Amino acid sequence: MKDMFSLNVQSIEISGIRKFFNKVAEVPEALSLTLGQPDFNVPEKIKASMIKAIDENKTGYTSNAGIIELRQQIASYLKGFDINYEAEEICTTIGGSEALLSVFMSIINQGDKVLIPSPAYPAYESCVKLVGGEVVNYQLNEDFTINFEEVKAVIQRERPKVLVVSYPSNPTGAFLSKEDRDKLYEFLKYEEIIVVSDEIYSALCYEINYYSICQFKDIKHKVILVSGFSKMFSMTGLRLGYVCAPSNFMHQIMKVHQYNVSCAPSIVQWGAYEGLKSCLGDVEEMKEEFKKRRDYLYDRLTAMGMDVVLPKGAFYMFPSIKKYGLTSEEFCERLLREGYVAVVPGSAFGVGGEGYIRISYSYSMESLEEGMNRLEKWLKESF
Ligand SMILES: Cc1ncc(COP(=O)(O)O)c(C=O)c1O
Incomplete structure (x- = not known):
């Protein structure tokens, strides 16, 4: 055939x-x-809460976006970093992996260009190709921070639809400084581009303050945050992540998420809920x-x-x-x-x-x- x-x-x-x-x-x-x-x-209280959830038979489907208790808890956790999303703008996913694929599937049409840092977590490139997008790489500085001249030049030349930003970074461990966050914001403000920011390592940042492109309200309409609990609560096998995005994005993302997985595992959602409440x-x-x-x-x-x-x-x-x-x-x-x-x-x-x-x-x-x-x-x- x-x-x-x-x-x-x-x-x-x-x-x-x-x-x-x-x-x-x-x-x-x-x-x-x-x-x-x-x-x-996995922290003991998370384990206990998952066992309790099983004992209480909380084993059915949850709403597609996930239990409201967890989404509210995620919203208040993110507020602590000055990142503002309502529970309705959050969808829990099967790890950061499903979050990434659902996001790319929702925003990319055949041939759309996506700007991805190199080096970076390999899933960005593969997910983009899987959904028919075209990968355009941007190189980083020697210390793996964003090379703004390069990014601006590539945007001018290639006119990508999406920019992927990934800090703290796998594989480099680089993080987004306040200065770089502000520079990124200053030029993104005027660009017609969607930013996908993967911040799955945000809980493991060794500097005093944490900076994210998701901290600016006036560009929120073009920013999507991907994150999750695999690294934060050392629960890679339990498979729980989340996406935060304004309602127009979320409306589309939910369709992909629904037809692919229906919802994230109910038991693990209760575990993460307990984790955010009492395991920080x-x-x-x-x-x-x-x-x-x-x-x-x-x-x-x-x-x-x-x-x-x-x-x-x-x-x-x-x-x-x-x-x-x-x-x-x-x-x-x-x-x-x-x-x-x-x-x-x-x-x-x-x-x-x-x-x-x-x-x-x-x-x-x-x-x-x-x-x-x-x-x-x-x-x-x-x-
Ligand atoms: C940068 C980055 N994003 C996303 C993921 C996927 O995370 P998960 O295991 O929750 O699917 C990983 C996993 O290694 C990662 O390093």
Whole structure:
């Protein structure tokens, strides 16, 4: 049969992160620092509230957007960051992943251009291609902040419909400073463009204040916020995210969401509701631990002579490997097979990721210490 498979689906690949993860299984002695998954348990009160929800048989469909109690709680949580959405402007989703695909499906027509940072979380590019959009990359500064000259030039040249902004960033750990947030706002104010801001790591920001393009009321009509609880409450497998957007967007997003999944899991919604009410202290403790690990990793990598930018959010470090004269794929393959440490090639995050590796510090201090010892030894023996 001709064209048995969707051309859009054929145009994308399984994520490079997963591909490398599968390779790691071939080297049983390897220590893996590849996954973007916190190693903490789900806070006890969240677990208890989910058990209670099961015992109370809260197992039916919820409204498509999710239980109102949770949406109100999300609204008040976001207000603490000066981000203002009403419960009616919030839809809970099956993780940040479903949120992203539902958003892109709702706003992209065949051939629409979407501006995506490079390097970035691979799902943006794949979701855009899946729904027939055209990806246009924008490069970042050396410290992975937005290169405004570049973004403005690309917008002038390509006239994209959508701009994706992703801070704190996976894979770089970069965050949006107040200065950059304001600069972004100043020029977006005059652009006819939709901004999709993925802030799934917002709870893991090591700076005192948090800045977001969603904090401006006068551009709210063209901004969509994607976020979720996978990282915040260390519940990646429980699959709960959310989208915030004004009603005209939400009306369309809800249709996609409804026909795809009906609603997010009821039990987990009750868990997240409890989490926002009473587990923010647990999140702070987790963040403090991540910060210690970040500082440890940064000190070890710089002592080894690696070029690395100190991350300000999320739990990834993205050192340059350019001086070793290997592609990121070659570097990671050799490090895995000769040094027994698994990290993700930067190229898995797009063209702008070539020349870097991603190390996740969502692993115990002991694993990080052992991983760094092995990396140091391998670097000394190999270069
Ligand atoms: C930047 C970013 N956005 C979205 C997601 C998807 O999150 P979820 O696991 O909630 O689907 C991830 C997961 O790693 C991520 O790193």
